[in-house]
């Protein structure tokens with residue numbers, strides 16, 4: 001998870017689009033080496049050792065095929081009567097669109113004993129290609145480009161591409177494309193990394209579970225292919241249960257991460273539930289036979305990758321991250337039913353461990369349901385649905401309302417006095433909230449601080465069943481976390497983010513979650529008062545003051561460091577942190593689900609060392625920013 005803006009998304013999609021074309025060459029069996037180079041002029045190069053983009057004359061257009069691909073053809077465009085795209089589709093805009101969005105693009109091709117080079121600018125060729133005879137048998141494609149700064153908003157002086165964003169996608173592609181070795185070369189920071197996973201998605205599961213305690217040693221692995229309307233559909237599934245309670249199922253269609261799932265996911269889930277229940281029925285001792293598992297029981301503590309490759313993927317929804325092909329449901333379901341049942345039969349000890357876990361999940365689910373009913377009943381009796389410590393705002397329009405979740409009663413008190421009562425509600429939290437990564441939902445729902453948050457926001461929680469969560473009932477469209485700028489404050493902030501990420505994720509997806517940004521220092525010289533959010537800002541303000549007032553003795557500038565929010569008086573807190581006109585908020589967004597899942601299990605899991613390290617590192621980083 002990082003905090004920032006999404007303006008760079010499109011910029012990175014340019015790289016992913018070109019990369020997808022190289023991955024297609026690898027998936028088709030023609031390339032086994034793909035390299036991404038960040039150049040010192042901030043351009044990027046993507047190269048592969050595939051067949052090379054065709055350079056022969058295109059009969060319809062009367063010019064080299066590569067020119068046609070670069071200037072006209074769109075994604076899914078047929079070439080030589082066959083669709084050459086396998087991966088992609090999400091970014092799926094095609095090379096001609098990438099070309100149109102670049103200040104310059106250069107393509108270098110080796111094939112047919114020829115070396116071919118051509119440059120384009122904003123989508124149009126600059127000149128005819130440079131063609132030379134080549135004796136090398138090596139073939140491949142290199143595409144380098146510099147994005148158009150009239151279209152994308154970036155500072156040309158700085159690195160344009162975020163190394164981590166691109167590496168995260170490359171790692172994912174490397175797990176899904178075990179045929180190829182991926183190399184990332186960073187000429188700016190002189191760094192080089194290699195991603196090559198012969199074990200494919202099995203290694204992916206190992207990576208996902210590396211900070212979790214596995215329940216069984218084997219990774220259950222299913223790899224099958226099916227005929228569907230005369231073409232082949234490939235299904236690859238890897239799964240492993242861990243001792244935790246979170247579920248991580250990543251689904252892919254032609255290497256696209258289908259974040260909203262789709263038919264491959266529903267096929268997987270329904271077959272998993274069915275297979276587990278029929279295993280209990282058939283193989284478990286009598287006393288377990290009357291346990292009927294729900295879907296969520298069979299997924300507790302499960303990490304799974306479901307990857308399908310199909311000739312003509314159909315995507316639903318505007319965001320294109322939900323697979324729609326109806327035939328895939330049955331195909332994935334069949335893959336699980338046949339292979340998982342067989343695995344369980346052949347590995348009775350592992351099977352027993354998994355089944356006992358699912359049964360205990362079922363018991364916990366029933367307990368959680370009771371706890372939830374309890375919350376509802378209590379609030380009905382209280383005749384006040386809202387938690388006692390919530391100081392609510394008077395407006396009834398959620399779009400204009402915000403709630404500050406404030407660390408500590410004293411800061412809560414200042415915030416209550418200072419706020420704008422019409423729009424701003426305050427919910428003070430006492431001490432640390434429960435670590436949701438280590439507890440099951442029934443325990444989580446018994447925690448007072450968490451109950452207060454759930455009731456105040458009004459949306460319910462995800463996890464027992466999806467119907468329980470509804471974003472339409474959100475009572476405040478801005479939910480703002482406000483913690484002290486110290487290690488404890490940072491820890492509480494992390495605990496809250498984990499809770500929202502695991503149990504109210506749509507809040508993040510739809511941009512409702514924020515972190516407040518209180519100042520760290522106050523500088524005072526005579527009547528001139530300034531607030532600074534960082535060490536650097538403090539130094540700059542001191543310099544300005546010295547210049548402006550010709551100060552000789554810097555001791556005359558009084559500097560106060562706010563150790564906590566509680567040290568600010570109500571007016572101060574309002575003016576520096578809460579006033580909509582002057583404050584800054586950090587919006588929480590996440591870019592790569594995978595990174596967050598691993599980050600949160602690392603941060604909030606059993607082992608405290610990584611957590612301490614992260615908090616201290618990140619804390620000092622925030623401080624020095």
Ligand code: 0RA
Pocket residue numbers: 018021022025048050051052053054079084141
């Ligand atoms: C069209 C047809 C063929 C390959 C490609 C495009 C191709 C595109 C890219 C983009 C990056 N690397 C690439 N490698 C190949 C098939 C050509 C044939 O049949 O020989």
